[in-house]
Amino acid sequence: MEQVLRFEGECVSVFVAHIVANLLQVGFLLVFAPLVSGVLARIEEMLQGKHGPSIFQTYRDIVKLFNKEELVSEDASWVFRFAPFIQFVMPIFVVSLVPALTAYPLFFAFMGDMVAAGFFLALGGFFVALAAMDTGNVYGPVGASRTRMVGFLAEPVFIMVFFSVSYIANSTIPYAVNAAFSASWVTAFQPAHLLVLIAFFMLILAETDRIPVDSSSGKVEIAMIGHSKNLEYSGPGAALMKWGGSMKLMLLSIIFLNVLLSPWGLATSMAWGDVFFAMPRVLLKIMLFLLVLASVEMSLAKLRLFRISEFLATAFVICLFAMSIRLVGLV
Amino acid sequence: MQTLELARVLDGSFAALSVLAGLGVIVARQMRGTLYLFIAHALMLSASATVLAVSLHSAHLVWVALITLVTKVVAVPMVLVWATGAKVYGRREVEHVLSIPLSLLIAAGLAFVAWSVSQPLVQAIFAQPFAAINVPAGLIAIFFGAFTVAVRREGVAQLMGLLIMESGAFFASIAIVHDLTIIAEIAAAVDVPIAALVIGLLIRSIGSVTGNTRVGQMVRLRERR
Numbered sequence: 253m254e255q256v257l258r259f260e261g262e263c264v265s266v267f268v269a270h271i272v273a274n275l276l277q278v279g280f281l282l283v284f285a286p287l288v289s290g291v292l293a294r295i296e297e298m299l300q301g302k303h304g305p306s307i308f309q310t311y312r313d314i315v316k317l318f319n320k321e322e323l324v325s326e327d328a329s330w331v332f333r334f335a336p337f338i339q340f341v342m343p344i345f346v347v348s349l350v351p352a353l354t355a356y357p358l359f360f361a362f363m364g365d366m367v368a369a370g371f372f373l374a375l376g377g378f379f380v381a382l383a384a385m386d387t388g389n390v391y392g393p394v395g396a397s398r399t400r401m402v403g404f405l406a407e408p409v410f411i412m413v414f415f416s417v418s419y420i421a422n423s424t425i426p427y428a429v430n431a432a433f434s435a436s437w438v439t440a441f442q443p444a445h446l447l448v449l450i451a452f453f454m455l456i457l458a459e460t461d462r463i464p465v466d467s468s469s470g471k472v473e474i475a476m477i478g479h480s481k482n483l484e485y486s487g488p489g490a491a492l493m494k495w496g497g498s499m500k501l502m503l504l505s506i507i508f509l510n511v512l513l514s515p516w517g518l519a520t521s522m523a524w525g526d527v528f529f530a531m532p533r534v535l536l537k538i539m540l541f542l543l544v545l546a547s548v549e550m551s552l553a554k555l556r557l558f559r560i561s562e563f564l565a566t567a568f569v570i571c572l573f574a575m576s577i578r579l580v581g582l583v
Numbered sequence: 584m585q586t587l588e589l590a591r592v593l594d595g596s597f598a599a600l601s602v603l604a605g606l607g608v609i610v611a612r613q614m615r616g617t618l619y620l621f622i623a624h625a626l627m628l629s630a631s632a633t634v635l636a637v638s639l640h641s642a643h644l645v646w647v648a649l650i651t652l653v654t655k656v657v658a659v660p661m662v663l664v665w666a667t668g669a670k671v672y673g674r675r676e677v678e679h680v681l682s683i684p685l686s687l688l689i690a691a692g693l694a695f696v697a698w699s700v701s702q703p704l705v706q707a708i709f710a711q712p713f714a715a716i717n718v719p720a721g722l723i724a725i726f727f728g729a730f731t732v733a734v735r736r737e738g739v740a741q742l743m744g745l746l747i748m749e750s751g752a753f754f755a756s757i758a759i760v761h762d763l764t765i766i767a768e769i770a771a772a773v774d775v776p777i778a779a780l781v782i783g784l785l786i787r788s789i790g791s792v793t794g795n796t797r798v799g800q801m802v803r804l805r806e807r808r
Binding site for chain 2: 444
């Protein structure tokens with residue numbers, strides 16, 4: 253009886269520890285996402301030979317916007333007011349499903365797979381696009397329709413990436429995928445895995461409005477894709493949109509680095525010290541990734557709108573190759 | 584056994600990247616990009632030869648890797664830039680006969696056809712551990728090169744197609760025969776820069792006479808004055 257009680261007590265403490273670790277993952281994303289955006293902006297400016305803003309500029313922008321008055325058009329409906337919250341909350345849902353700090357599955361790990369993560373992120377994008385069309389601003393609908401065009405072209409690639417990953421790793425649960433890829437050098441270096449990585453990297457560029465698909469620092473409204481959707485927001489709404497955008501970038505980096513590339517740096521034990529020290533390690537990984545991302549962005553030119561289909565078609569064919577290599581059982 | 588499996592996986596990754604570089608040569612709109620993709624293709628060939636050399640303990644393949652590195656990664660690009668003139672490589676937005684998404688789809692189909700065609704040969708030489716990877720990848724590069732020659736109007740891009748075909752043939756052959764004498768390898772390797780030089784000078788000459796290097800648009804003969 254005593255043993256059963258002790259066992260139950262251990263189960264409850266593991267259960268609580270997993271929930272706390274899950275919340276820690278959410279906190280990690282919330283706190284460091286603006287830093288990731290700030291560092292990326294700074295690296296890009298430095299690569300262009302400029303000094304660039306402080307790496308903490310995104311934090312300052314968010315604080316400043318939260319302290320400002322929010323002005324909403326009289327023509328705006330509830331969708332416009334609701335969209336920033338969706339944009340802000342969806343990455344928080346998704347980070348609970350993926351291995352952000354720990355290599356072992358946490359409390360929410362089996363409540364959704366990579367398809368669910370894609371759905372949550374797409375839902376955020378859908379509401380933001382609706383909100384952009386809601387106010388009657390000239391550039392909002394242009395940006396919304398362009399984003400939908402990019403999203404529509406990226407969708408098949410996303411699905412192919414999921415299929416390829418599930419085919420290679422025999423699972424769509426991010427923790428299982430991570431474990432399958434890191435099982436041995438042979439699984440880590442298999443060509444299908446490499447091709448999926450390249451295709452997903454191209455998707456990150458498309459989904460986070462980076463060059464060559466969109467220019468994140470562009471100020472010309474007529475050429476904007478992603479940023480024209482946020483033009484109408486002010487005050488706390490704009491702050492949430494900015495914070496949500498930063499979290500999406502950090503989240504996609506985490507999925508790329510921890511799920512698809514390598515689980516190096518993640519906590520493998522339940523010791524709190526290990527979980528806390530995973531934070532600087534994962535941040536270091538993200539910073540190295542940002543260097544690569546900025547270098548790729550700086551070496552490419554922004555594509556004209558109707559050339560984006562070519563970029564995403566290439567990503568689709570790469571996924572097709574990844575699937576084919578597995579299907580024919582080549583390696 | 585684990586080492587051979589790892590070597591196969593690494594070789595497979597290099598083969599996959601070489602196929603991607605070949606795909607890039609088909610669709611790239613910038614001439615400099617096409618040149619870089621050709622270099623990437625040659626680098627993958629060299630990397631694959633290195634993996635095969637280490638795995639099969641073949642000194643000949645080490646030479647193949649080194650010769651490929653020196654000729655295709657260093658010499659051919661230098662010769663091409665010198666022979667055709669650096670101006671040609673600054674060209675962007677080079678047009679295609681077909682649209683790029685259509686070219687990509689056809690290229691995917693060609694890859695499938697190349698893989699199917701290579702299967703009887705792969706089964707005939709099943710004793711070679713890397714043939715199942717290198718032979719289809721090489722054949723895909725040959726098909727991609729031929730397709731590039733067919734759909735590109737620009738002389739330099741067509742030349743890249745020819746060179747990709749040659750690299751593809753090499754990619755396949757290193758997995759089938761890895762005891763070729765070094766003389767033959769050197770002879771084969773020296774051919775490529777010379778061919779690049781001759782065709783490069785021809786493209787330069789065409790460019791100086793007609794004002795551009797879009798050989799696909801030149802359909803009528805005209806006397807040189």
